[in-house]
Amino acid sequence: MYKLVLFVASLMIMSSCVVIKQDQVAVKRTLGKLSSNKLESGFYFYNPFITTLLKLPLRTVNLEVSLNLPSKEGLTIASEISILYSINKDKIQEILTTVGDEYENQLILPVFRSASADVCARFVAKDLHSGERHIIENEIKQRMSDLLSNRGFVIEAVLMKSIKLPNNLVIAIEEKLAAEQDAMRMKFVIDKERLEAERKLIEAEGTSKAQKVLSEGLTEEIIKFQSIEAFRELSKSPNAKVIVTDGKTPFLIKND
Numbered sequence: 001m002y003k004l005v006l007f008v009a010s011l012m013i014m015s016s017c018v019v020i021k022q023d024q025v026a027v028k029r030t031l032g033k034l035s036s037n038k039l040e041s042g043f044y045f046y047n048p049f050i051t052t053l054l055k056l057p058l059r060t061v062n063l064e065v066s067l068n069l070p071s072k073e074g075l076t077i078a079s080e081i082s083i084l085y086s087i088n089k090d091k092i093q094e095i096l097t098t099v100g101d102e103y104e105n106q107l108i109l110p111v112f113r114s115a116s117a118d119v120c121a122r123f124v125a126k127d128l129h130s131g132e133r134h135i136i137e138n139e140i141k142q143r144m145s146d147l148l149s150n151r152g153f154v155i156e157a158v159l160m161k162s163i164k165l166p167n168n169l170v171i172a173i174e175e176k177l178a179a180e181q182d183a184m185r186m187k188f189v190i191d192k193e194r195l196e197a198e199r200k201l202i203e204a205e206g207t208s209k210a211q212k213v214l215s216e217g218l219t220e221e222i223i224k225f226q227s228i229e230a231f232r233e234l235s236k237s238p239n240a241k242v243i244v245t246d247g248k249t250p251f252l253i254k255n256d
Contacts, residue, residue: 018043019042020055021041023041024056024058025055025092026039029051029053029096030047031051038093039053057087060085061084061085062082062083063084064080064081064082064083065080066080067081067113070120071121071123071124071128072124073125075125078164079160081116083155084158085154085156087152088153091151107148107151108144112140112144112158116140123136125165129163133160136160137157137159138158
């Protein structure tokens with residue numbers, strides 16, 4: 001009998017002990033009434049028969065949601081979204097009094113569904129796969145913050161992790177991207193050909209100017225001088241040659 005009493009007493013003591021972690025805060029609810037004091041991290045005793053200990057996290061909570069979002073075209077887009085939020089420690093009692101410990105289902109999720117539907121309905125489906133996604137996330141976050149900040153919740157971020165577009169839209173987007181790449185490739189070819197044509201025109205103009213300068217500089221005296229120089233060079237060569245000339249311009253005939 002003594003052992004039984006000791007065992008029951010041990011169970012009662014163990015069930016009346018609680019440890020509050022460093023990332024938690026707790027409030028006692030005794031006979032349906034919330035305590036005005038918050039329990040910080042540490043070890044506590046309480047009466048489990050008349051008191052319930054309500055624990056709330058102080059850390060950042062990742063609430064993952066799967067839902068269908070509407071688009072501006074009327075399409076339904078399957079998505080997976082993370083809501084990162086935390087709780088204002090100074091409003092723990094207010095949250096438990098006005099919403100209860102089921103605040104995610106009672107408040108956060110309904111606000112999120114409404115905000116996400118309103119925001120996404122203003123964007124076309126392809127925007128969810130483009131740079132507009134960041135804008136959509138920020139707008140949803142802002143709408144949630146406007147409604148929840150005064151209630152004790154801090155919305156840190158809304159992250160669209162996975163977006164699944166309808167198959168026909170995916171095909172259309174891929175075809176559009178392929179067409180844009182073809183257009184960019186063609187523009188590159190056209191620009192290359194244009195630059196090559198400009199280069200040839202500049203080269204032709206330079207050759208024409210050079211020939212003009214050369215022709216204008218070839219006076220009769222210069223031609224005679226060049227002929228004399230040519231005769232002088234030929235005379236230095238040891239090979240036998242036949243030179244036919246009119247006395248002005250030499251013509252060289254090689255002997256085999």
